Amino acid sequence: ELLSTARMRSGEETLAAWLAGPAGRNEIVERQQAVEELRNRVDLREDIAILGTSIRTSIHPEFLMKWGRSERVLNNRTMRIALPVLASITIPLLFTSFWPYILAVDAAVGLFYRRRVRSVMEAVERPEKELSLLAQILARIEREQFTSPRLVALRRALDTDGLPPSRQIGRLARMMDMLNWRRNELFAVFSVFVFWASQITFAVEAWRSRCGLKAVPWLNAAGEFEALCALSGYAYEHPDDPFPEIVERGPVFEGEELKHPLVPAAQCIPNSVNLGGSLQMLVVSGSNMSGKSTLLRTVGINAVLALAGAPVRARSLRISPLEVGATLRIQDSLQAGTSRFYAEIQRIHHIMERTKGPLPVLFLLDEVLHGTNSHDRAVGAEAIVKGLVGRGAIGLVTTHDLALARVAETLSPRAANVHFEDEMIGGKMVFDYRMHPGVVRKSNALALMRAVGLEV
Numbered sequence: 001e002l003l004s005t006a007r008m009r010s011g012e013e014t015l016a017a018w019l020a021g022p023a024g025r026n027e028i029v030e031r032q033q034a035v036e037e038l039r040n041r042v043d044l045r046e047d048i049a050i051l052g053t054s055i056r057t058s059i060h061p062e063f064l065m066k067w068g069r070s071e072r073v074l075n076n077r078t079m080r081i082a083l084p085v086l087a088s089i090t091i092p093l094l095f096t097s098f099w100p101y102i103l104a105v106d107a108a109v110g111l112f113y114r115r116r117v118r119s120v121m122e123a124v125e126r127p128e129k130e131l132s133l134l135a136q137i138l139a140r141i142e143r144e145q146f147t148s149p150r151l152v153a154l155r156r157a158l159d160t161d162g163l164p165p166s167r168q169i170g171r172l173a174r175m176m177d178m179l180n181w182r183r184n185e186l187f188a189v190f191s192v193f194v195f196w197a198s199q200i201t202f203a204v205e206a207w208r209s210r211c212g213l214k215a216v217p218w219l220n221a222a223g224e225f226e227a228l229c230a231l232s233g234y235a236y237e238h239p240d241d242p243f244p245e246i247v248e249r250g251p252v253f254e255g256e257e258l259k260h261p262l263v264p265a266a267q268c269i270p271n272s273v274n275l276g277g278s279l280q281m282l283v284v285s286g287s288n289m290s291g292k293s294t295l296l297r298t299v300g301i302n303a304v305l306a307l308a309g310a311p312v313r314a315r316s317l318r319i320s321p322l323e324v325g326a327t328l329r330i331q332d333s334l335q336a337g338t339s340r341f342y343a344e345i346q347r348i349h350h351i352m353e354r355t356k357g358p359l360p361v362l363f364l365l366d367e368v369l370h371g372t373n374s375h376d377r378a379v380g381a382e383a384i385v386k387g388l389v390g391r392g393a394i395g396l397v398t399t400h401d402l403a404l405a406r407v408a409e410t411l412s413p414r415a416a417n418v419h420f421e422d423e424m425i426g427g428k429m430v431f432d433y434r435m436h437p438g439v440v441r442k443s444n445a446l447a448l449m450r451a452v453g454l455e456v
Contacts, residue, residue, distance in 0.1 A: 002261065003310070005045070005230045007052030010061065010223025015230055015308075022307035022321045022359065025246045030150040031228065031309025032243045037148045038232035044144060045229045051137040052226055059130045061216055067127045068212030074116055074198075074205045083109075083195045083202065090194065113198045120201040121179065124208075128176050131169045131215060137222050139166035150228075158221055160211050165218045168211050175204050231310045241311035244302075250320025251360035251394045252276035253303065257315035260298040261305075269433040270315070273299055275362075275394040279416060281385060283408040284398045284435070286420030287444035291433040292398040293328065295420075296364040299396060300326055303362055322394075325351030326364040341371030348384060355391040363388055363395030370400065378403040389414055405439045 006012045023031070038045065142164045146152050158165050179200045182191040191197065235241070238261075257270035273282070273295075284292045302312045306319050327347050332340040348365070355361050368384065369377040381404050385397055389411060399405065408415040419440035422431045424447050449456045 003230060003234050005049050005233050006223075006226045007049055008055050008059075008219075008223050008226055010219050011052060011226030011230070012223075014220070014223045014227040018227060018308040019304055022323065023309070024321060025248050028246045028307060028309050028321070030148070031231070032246075033148040034150040034154075034228050035231045035235050035309060035311075036243070037146065037151060038228055039235045041144075041232070042236070044140070045233055047140050048137060048226055048229050051140060052222075055133050055137060055222075059133060059219065061219055064127055064130060064215045064219065067123065068208065068215050070123075074113070074120060074202050083199050109195060109198070117197050117201045120204055121197070124172075124176070124204055127215070128172055132173055134215070134219060134222065135166040135169040135173075138164070138169075138218060141222070141225055142166055151225075154221055154225060158218060160214050165214070168207075168214075172204070172207050172211075175200055175207065179204075228309075231308065235311050238311060238313070241313055242316060244306040244312050244314075244317035244319050246306070247318060247320045250276060251280075251322055251362065251392065252318060252320040253299070253322070253362060253394060254318040255299065255302060255312075255314050256317070258298050258302055258317070259313040260294060261301060261313045263294075271295060271298070271433075271435045273396070273435075275396075276320075278413050280389050280392075280394045281408070281411065281415040282396045283385075283405055283415060283417050284396055284419065285400070285402060285405050285417065285440040286398075287422050287429075287440065287442070288448060289429065290420035290422050290431050290444075291435075292420060293366050294433075295435065296326065296328060296366055296396055296398060299362075300324055300328070300364050321359055322362040323354045323357060323359045324362050324364070325354055326366070327351075327368070328364060328366050330366075339371065341369070344369065344371060352384075352387065352391075355388065355393050361388070361391075361393040361395070363393050363397075365395070365397045368397050368399060368404070374401065374403070377401060382407045385415070386411065400443075402439060 004012065004015055006015055018031075022028075138158065141155065142158070144155075146155055160168050179197065181187050182196050253273065253275045255274070256272045258273060259265075259268045259270050269291075275282070284295060286292050298313075302314060302317060303319060303322060303324050306312050306317055307321060307324075325347075327344055330340055330344045330347060332338060332343060338346075348368075351361060351363055365384070368381045372380070378401065381397075381399070381401075385404075385407055388395065397404065405417050408417045416437070417439045418435050418437055420431070420433065421436060421440065422429050422444050424430070424444070429444055429448065429451070446456055
């Protein structure tokens with residue numbers, strides 16, 4: 001909700017796809033340049049947002065795609081050329097002795113195409129209305145001049161036959177207006193003799209053949225532009241957030257003074273995390289509420305923002321394209337009949353499978369295997385983290401079980417222990433939320449129980 005200003009479904013889907021999966025380095029850099037260019041174009045972004053609201057409820061991509069792909073009803077090129085010629089000689093011949101034959105020919109042609117003409121007219125009414133709405137947002141984009149490669153390419157891709165889509169859609173709108181002229185009482189009689197409805201519907205079908213399949217790409221392009229506007233709005237609202245440096249080879253995650261975007265700036269304590277090269281994993285120990293899970297979320301959300309092309313909440317971030325896999329917010333399910341532990345190991349298996357892909361994995365395991373007994377947790381967690389490190393992944397693991405902290409020692413220098421501290425002051429737990437080297441040496445669970453009135 002903080003990030004997305006998208007109104008169109010295509011805009012929301014595009015932004016969601018960017019957040020759900022990393023792009024390549026060149027793609028991310030192009031998005032950064034586009035976001036930077038759009039950052040201060042507030043009027044443009046607001047216009048897109050306002051227009052997008054009406055488009056969301058009125059345009060149905062599936063219907064446009066079906067209409068664009070359907071087989072042409074009027075596809076006789078010879079007849080399309082013959083109709084204007086026949087119409088041009090019909091009017092003069094009406095004032096000669098040949099008028100009965102002309103009327104007969106007109107009636108035969110009209111009856112022959114009547115059903116197909118009506119079919120085309122009925123089929124085009126709804127798409128024409130939806131495309132007219134889309135033309136408004138496309139026309140707004142077309143009025144802008146861009147310099148970043150992404151926006152220039154996006155703008156160029158909209159053109160069909162050298163014309164921008166708003167003008168192409170305008171042609172269809174004019175054809176529909178001309179088709180409605182036949183309802184005028186003065187023009188109705190004349191339209192019959194010049195095959196007006198047949199000629200216009202032939203032109204409509206030719207337009208659909210040329211541009212019909214472009215309607216959905218036009219909508220997708222508008223959605224991509226809206227997604228870039230969403231990231232630009234976020235960049236505008238957070239002017240101190242820098243764009244990360246995207247490196248080609250990894251895995252690399254080097255974040256200085258990382259913060260979580262949803263924690264107020266006055267309360268947020270920054271921490272630095274550097275992974276890659278010889279150090280692949282941090283085992284994070286610490287007491288309850290000390291900041292372990294928030295650190296994982298901070299690393300994860302900044303990685304997602306960086307790989308989507310957005311600025312990050314940090315002093316600086318150097319990152320390579322990574323697959324992000326996390327066990328945060330794992331829950332059991334009554335409907336699926338699965339426990340939290342079973343849901344967690346399924347997620348871990350999924351993360352393991354992702355290590356077989358082309359990109360390195362950034363794993364974020366929160367309280368790994370805490371839903372089982374101490375012996376199984378120690379054995380299972382050790383096998384999991386060794387497996388991830390052995391497959392070239394980088395990441396963080398939080399734990400209350402100090403047995404897992406010993407695993408980092410066995411994997412050194414590829415793994416290291418860090419921890420968060422707390423102290424009891426005046427009957428209240430006080431946290432500094434700063435990451436320290438080494439293993440935590442105390443626990444606050446019993447103190448917390450006593451603080452809330454439990455007799456332990």
